[in-house]
Amino acid sequence: MTAPRYDVIAIGNAIVDVMAPCTEDQLVALGLNRGGMTLVDEDGAKRLYDAMGPAKEISGGSAANTLAGMAALGARCAFIGQVADDQLGEVFTHDIRAGGIAFDTPARDGQPATARCLIFVSPDGERTMNTFLGASQFLPPAALDDAMIADAGILYLEGYLWDPEEPRRAMRRAIEVARKAGRKVAFTASESFVIDRHGDDFRALINEGQIDILFVNEHELATLTGEKDFEAGVASLKDKLPVLVATRSAAGAIAIAHGTRAEVAAEPIDKVVDTTGAGDLFAAGFLTGYARGESLERCLRMGAICAAEIISHYGARPEADLKSLVAAKLG
């Protein structure tokens, strides 16, 4: 096995986030699923956008956010995802390439438009996401570059994209290609509703040993394992996965790798502005450390530092120089 050209290649939604502050009353009046992610169709997206305050547009997408963080930390990254041939598609493409990430999936002609996620940010920084998947859900298996996947140390998959059919088939094929090339497969569960719908798929992948590294938060862990208690959930999964990473928001995170357990507290910050991307950037810090062969404790600390940076401002793409930030905190 030759050394890979990329540290990581990710398949994920190619989304532009549209973010605005909101009040708690507005969330209630609009009937939104506070703190969660809900899929909306084009009409639903239009209705919510009309109700939204003045907004900012910042590239997003869970796995793409993770790569933006990893690239900022110095990892060599590639991304696969579907945009439409429109202005928001140009924005997404610019931002990911400008971050130093290889991205060659051709834009898709015609409708639907590039995906967008309407994010209502509460006064406490909690984000409520409403996603119009648009072009993103039409990523075809044919768009995969097998040679590129085989040439990346880690294949990172976004659970959100397991929901639409074409990308699911694409991701299944990508797993085969990566495993055949002797690469690692990392998976983020993304959201409980995805596990509600596809939990059997995920459990089968885990039981078959197809996943090397799994990222879950405590809600996803409970949905995936059926165990309400965090430790019981961890116990039921830890022997089925080489690496399990479970995040708990302000309560920090744990990781268990090949039987060894480590924990990290959340990194203290002055003020939570917008929690969008916290999990994505935790994964960025952790995976970068993992790809470099750092200790489990250090991987977790890198995750916590990156997550803290992202929640201190609007948007799920880093503003600070993450490499300097991690160096300053970890040496």
Added chain:
Amino acid sequence: MTAPRYDVIAIGNAIVDVMAPCTEDQLVALGLNRGGMTLVDEDGAKRLYDAMGPAKEISGGSAANTLAGMAALGARCAFIGQVADDQLGEVFTHDIRAGGIAFDTPARDGQPATARCLIFVSPDGERTMNTFLGASQFLPPAALDDAMIADAGILYLEGYLWDPEEPRRAMRRAIEVARKAGRKVAFTASESFVIDRHGDDFRALINEGQIDILFVNEHELATLTGEKDFEAGVASLKDKLPVLVATRSAAGAIAIAHGTRAEVAAEPIDKVVDTTGAGDLFAAGFLTGYARGESLERCLRMGAICAAEIISHYGARPEADLKSLVAAKLG
């Protein structure tokens, strides 16, 4: 003369800002006009966008930013400006309407696209702007709603838009309509290069008594009057204008209204993040106070408070609740 329906109606560029941090070296390598505004064509915009780091998109446009601030302070506002029928046009339209500002100029079909301003933000917060005017420069005089202009207490004009021919004709007509209706005309000089090109027009408008309130910064004052010394520049203009407002960045601002002079220091802030919109928001605070009949000192303080808010974050549209901010600081 009946009481107007709007406190202010503005004619300005309908622009989406595309903002990214940059290094001083990058400004030099790209040959950019540090701290200034440069017009670029579509190819130039593409070249600069390709060279730019990961960016954020936030609605902008000088007069539109001023209205966003005024509306946030409780003023009744209307905007006239030209977007194209595209996604960035939808973003601009959404953001201005979501701010409570009436905006009915129909989107323009076909090319060019909605205007964008590529803004490179230096480590010290200075912004270097490169504007592709796109659809904005094709605002036709026919797009003006005369009744709406006559129904606003103040007509506010953006000097940038004096440069392209169609909007210049539109603005000349708007001045006539406003004056005939007994309304005030306010004008912001926008940038020295506009005065270099159209200074004779501006001096004629001032000498003919067509302008009631003029906003300039110290550079524009020097270009307009030919006086290098700030006080000499002020002295040469003050008797030709009912209200003159001259801003001096960190050195504060002065205003002279009907022979009375007042000054204000810059509002202290922790850290300058991005100076984009500082002048626009100063005008927002000042004009809102003026429309309410506040004292000159209070108008200046409102300007300084709004300018300080905008330079404390990325983007030229307010993030904080300006009304509460002003109330907390001024009572």
